[in-house]
Amino acid sequence: xxxxxxxxxxxxxxxxxRALVGLAAGVVVIALAVFIFGPLVWLAIRAFVTSWTYxxxxxDGWTMDWWGKVFADNQLSNAVYNSFSFAVMTVALxxxxxxxxxxxxxxxxxxxxxxxxxxxxxxNSFPKMGLFVTLASxxxxxxxxxxxxxxxxxxxxxxxxxxxxxPAAAFAAVPRSLEEAARDAGAGALRVFFTITLPLAxxxxxxxxxxxxxxxxxxxxxxxxxxGSTYLTMPTQMYRLVEYYPLQIAxxxxxxxSIPSVVLLALxxxxxxxxxxxxxxxxx
Amino acid sequence: MSPASDxxxxxxxxxxxxxxxxxxxxxxxxxLRLDGIHKRLGGRDIVxxxxxxxxxxxxxxxxxxxxxxxxxxxxxxxxxxxxDRGRVLVDGRDVTPLNPEKRPSAxxxxxxxxxxxxxxxxxxxxxxxxxxxxxxxxxxxxxAALDMVGLMHHRDSRxxxxxxxxxxxxxxxxxxVQEPKLLLLDEPLSNLDARLRVKVREEIRExxxxxxxxxxxxxxxxxxxxSISDRVAVMKDGRIEQLSPPAELYAxxxxxxxxxxxxxxxxxxxxxxxxxxxxxxxxxxxxVTAVRPEDVVILDGASDQAAQLETQxxxxxxxxxxxxxxxxxxxxxGPYAEVMLDVAGHRLSAFRSGSLPAQDxxxxxxxxxxxxxxxxxxxQASDS
Numbered sequence: 085x086x087x088x089x090x091x092x093x094x095x096x097x098x099x100x101x102r103a104l105v106g107l108a109a110g111v112v113v114i115a116l117a118v119f120i121f122g123p124l125v126w127l128a129i130r131a132f133v134t135s136w137t138y139x140x141x142x143x144d145g146w147t148m149d150w151w152g153k154v155f156a157d158n159q160l161s162n163a164v165y166n167s168f169s170f171a172v173m174t175v176a177l178x179x180x181x182x183x184x185x186x187x188x189x190x191x192x193x194x195x196x197x198x199x200x201x202x203x204x205x206x207x208n209s210f211p212k213m214g215l216f217v218t219l220a221s222x223x224x225x226x227x228x229x230x231x232x233x234x235x236x237x238x239x240x241x242x243x244x245x246x247x248x249x250x251p252a253a254a255f256a257a258v259p260r261s262l263e264e265a266a267r268d269a270g271a272g273a274l275r276v277f278f279t280i281t282l283p284l285a286x287x288x289x290x291x292x293x294x295x296x297x298x299x300x301x302x303x304x305x306x307x308x309x310x311x312g313s314t315y316l317t318m319p320t321q322m323y324r325l326v327e328y329y330p331l332q333i334a335x336x337x338x339x340x341x342s343i344p345s346v347v348l349l350a351l352x353x354x355x356x357x358x359x360x361x362x363x364x365x366x367x368x
Numbered sequence: 369m370s371p372a373s374d375x376x377x378x379x380x381x382x383x384x385x386x387x388x389x390x391x392x393x394x395x396x397x398x399x400l401r402l403d404g405i406h407k408r409l410g411g412r413d414i415v416x417x418x419x420x421x422x423x424x425x426x427x428x429x430x431x432x433x434x435x436x437x438x439x440x441x442x443x444x445x446x447x448x449x450x451x452d453r454g455r456v457l458v459d460g461r462d463v464t465p466l467n468p469e470k471r472p473s474a475x476x477x478x479x480x481x482x483x484x485x486x487x488x489x490x491x492x493x494x495x496x497x498x499x500x501x502x503x504x505x506x507x508x509x510x511x512a513a514l515d516m517v518g519l520m521h522h523r524d525s526r527x528x529x530x531x532x533x534x535x536x537x538x539x540x541x542x543x544x545v546q547e548p549k550l551l552l553l554d555e556p557l558s559n560l561d562a563r564l565r566v567k568v569r570e571e572i573r574e575x576x577x578x579x580x581x582x583x584x585x586x587x588x589x590x591x592x593x594x595s596i597s598d599r600v601a602v603m604k605d606g607r608i609e610q611l612s613p614p615a616e617l618y619a620x621x622x623x624x625x626x627x628x629x630x631x632x633x634x635x636x637x638x639x640x641x642x643x644x645x646x647x648x649x650x651x652x653x654x655x656v657t658a659v660r661p662e663d664v665v666i667l668d669g670a671s672d673q674a675a676q677l678e679t680q681x682x683x684x685x686x687x688x689x690x691x692x693x694x695x696x697x698x699x700x701x702g703p704y705a706e707v708m709l710d711v712a713g714h715r716l717s718a719f720r721s722g723s724l725p726a727q728d729x730x731x732x733x734x735x736x737x738x739x740x741x742x743x744x745x746x747x748q749a750s751d752s
Contacts, residue, residue, distance in 0.1 A: 264448055265481035267468040269495035269546065279494075283485050 130335035150332040154340070160333075163321040164340065167301055170317060173232075174239040174300035175293055181240070182247035183289070189248065190255030201252075204245050216306045223310060230314040238306035243296035250295070254288030255281065294348045301344055397460050399424040399582035400445065400550055405454035407440055407606075414440045416606035417454065425580040427573070428611075431593040432603035433629070438586045439554060441603075445584060446552050447471045458549055469498075474548035478555040480539040482527035488514070488538050489523040495546045513545040514538075516575060533564045540572065544579070551576065553585040557592060569596055590630045594618065602626045624741040627658055634659045634716045640738050642689045647712045647735075654743045663736040664718035666693075666707065666725060690732045695725045709733060 130136065131150060133143035154160050188194070189201060207215075219238065220229065228234035258281050266276045282289075304319035311320065318341045325334045398421035407415040415437040422428045430438035443449045445456055447468035455464045463471050474495070482491050492513055496506045514520050517537035522530050527538065536556060543551055556572065557565045573596040576583050587593050593600045594614040601611045602625070610617060610626045621627035635658045638651040649657070667690060696708040696715070704721040711733060718733065725731050740747040 259479065259481070261477045261479050261481040262483055264468070265475070265477055265542075266483070266494070267448070268446060268473075268475045269542070270469045270498040271494075272467075272469055275498070280483060284483075 127335050127338060130332055131339055133332065135332075150330075150336045154333060154336050159316065160321060160337070163316045163318050166315055167318040167341075170232075170235055170239060170307075170315075171297050171300040173236050174243060175296050177236055178240045178243040178247045178296050179289075179293065182244055183251055186248045186251035187255050189252040190257075201249070204248055207241065208245055212305055216309050219306075220309055229310060230312050231310075232315065234310045235307055235315055238310050239300040239303050242299045242303055242306070246292045246295040246299065250292040251285060251289045254285035258284045291352050294352050298345050298348060301341075397424075398422055398457075399426070399459060400584065401455075401457040401460075402441070402445070403455040403457060405441070405444055405451035405456060407437075407444060407449060407451050409440070414606050415444070415451070418606070418608060420601060420608065420611070422582055422584060424582055425577075426598045427576055427583040427585060427596060429585045429587060429593040429597040429600045430603055431587055431590060431600050431629070433588060436603040437606035438588075438603050440606075442475075442552055442554055442584060442586045445550070446473055446475050472548055473550035473552055474543035474546045475552040475554060476536075476539045476543050476556045478558055480527075480532075480535045480559075482535055482538055482542075484527055487524050487526060488519065488530070491527065491538055492542045492545050495542065499546075509545055513541040516544070517541045517571070532560055533568055536560065536568055537571070540575070544575070544581075549582065551581050551583040553583065555587055556585070558587070558589070565592070572596065594630065600630075602629060621739070622746045624656055624658070624744045624746075627739060627741070627746075632661050632717065632719075634661060634664065636714065639740065640735070642691070642735065647689075647691045647714070649714070656741045658739045658741065659716070659735050659737070661706065661717045661719040663738075664709065664716050665734045665736060666709075666718055666720055667732045667734060688734050688736065690734045693731050693733045695727055695729050695731060698724050698727060700724075 129143060132146055132148065134145035134147045134149075136143040189197065216238070223229045223234050228237065262280055262284070263276050266280045267273075271279065302319055304317075304322070307315070307317050308320045308323065311317070316324075318337065322334065322337060322341070325337055400420070400422040402418055402420040404417045404419055405415060406413070406417050418437075418441060420428070430441060432438050440449060444451050447463070447466055447470075451464065455462050457463065458472055482488075483494070486494065489510060493506055493510045496509060501509065511520065511523070514523055517540055519530075519534060519537055519541065522534060522538075527535055530538070536559075540556070553572070557569055560568060569592060576596075585593075585597065594617070597614055599611055599613050600617050602609045602617065604625050610622050612620070617626065618630055621630060627633055635656055636649045638649040638655055638657065640657045640659075641648045641650050691711050693709040693711040693716070696710055699706040699708070704719050705724050707718045707720050707725065709716045709718055709731070716733075
């Protein structure tokens, strides 16, 4: 058996190869970064410029006027208010309806359990617009069109999957023996739920709350259909902005729209990364 | 009174010796009486009309293989399961209809079941908070309980930050701080490694005797059962096969099941026929003869005399016959060794300490205390 001695030529070739691979990887990473962050940067710059016309590589001038205009515009600030209040109401109603259901799904075996769990998903796989049109005809009869309740109901529909599946998995994951130990220590059933089960499921419930908040915050189609021009939220306002306002106003608005998502997701990053979101969808 | 107090709750402070035996306990009212409890689960009778009296301060172990109904029995005592019929009485009071939170018993779970979102202190304090014990007294009692299990330095730790043995002791403190009439231990040592198991076992026994607290322990580990119990109830198919003090259970098993489950056994399918010229087995349907490995005595020179004396001391009227045997294998176990023997074509195992015979050497053996079982039940020996 022979061992090839490493010549200086071989060393140079491998060094060159490594450099080329490194360069290729760098190009791919930069391209990907531009693809992902490019539009965001462009958007962010847009929000602070007077104008930015074609042949120029840099914006024509800098200004904060667009922000002032957005906050001064009654309709736009009203949309910001609406978005937040609908999201809060949606989360509250959704939690009220879904958390008890989640507990039942997580803790009890009952006929049709799997069917209902899958059915919750089916609602999300359905073409949204078709669902909303059917819903609209129902809402006309029930006089829910252009009402706050109507909008909240539409929003809740979009949060049911998060608010049921994730907490259900969390409730199922609380060991029975922890509850039994509390019973044995002298706590009644209700006490056990509020001192043991709920605190242990809380991180997952928090994730579900935030996912639901964001789902409601970003909901546009259903809100547009049910709310019409009476109740405009930030996403529905975006449609009008693109048509009737300068591009810079839309840029300011989309930055405002993305703030809650970024902040809330950053807050629960650990839980989402830690798999509570993933575990939620592994319920058997 | 505090569980950490050095004075046992029994009025007699000299009663530091092991808890009352079955005989002396029978006169007083039992601390726990299971009066024909029966439980059917999933179409199977798990516990069958079970009767058991536990005397005050006594530690009774329910021992048996998995599925024998021991845990189900304990859960009926704790109140997590309601018996289909029969009653559970604590100090003469019928607690059968009560939920676990209303029962005067405290349980230590196999998984410890410490609440991960509470510190060690809060875990132990939880039962007292529920009982609305005032702040100063609560702190004093929790600290006394933690002190008793030697975990004061971990009072502010989360359960996940301490070792398995420490978690187990927190669970014990949480049970004892309630000053329960009855302490229930569900396989409390099964999640610990072998060395720690013996240590914690001794601690549990020491605390149990010091406080004089009536205790029911569930385990499948015969060594654990024999080492810390006042009496052991061997369970099989939802029934108690035998309820005896540990020594008696081992020396005098009343059924083949108990003999096999507690300790090791050499068995012959039939009756043992021992004559001066050899050993044979007379097959008889349903009859099994068993000899414990330590009762297979290897005779050689000096130890021969010792064995002879031992046999006489054991009350044997005549020396039993000796048999030629060949040593197949010697398996050292540290303090003793297991010697595999071929005796007239039968493979026997003998426990022996001291000098060991060489492999393939010829020795003579004597069988002591053969136990005869007919259809699984012990036949009263007439010749020994």
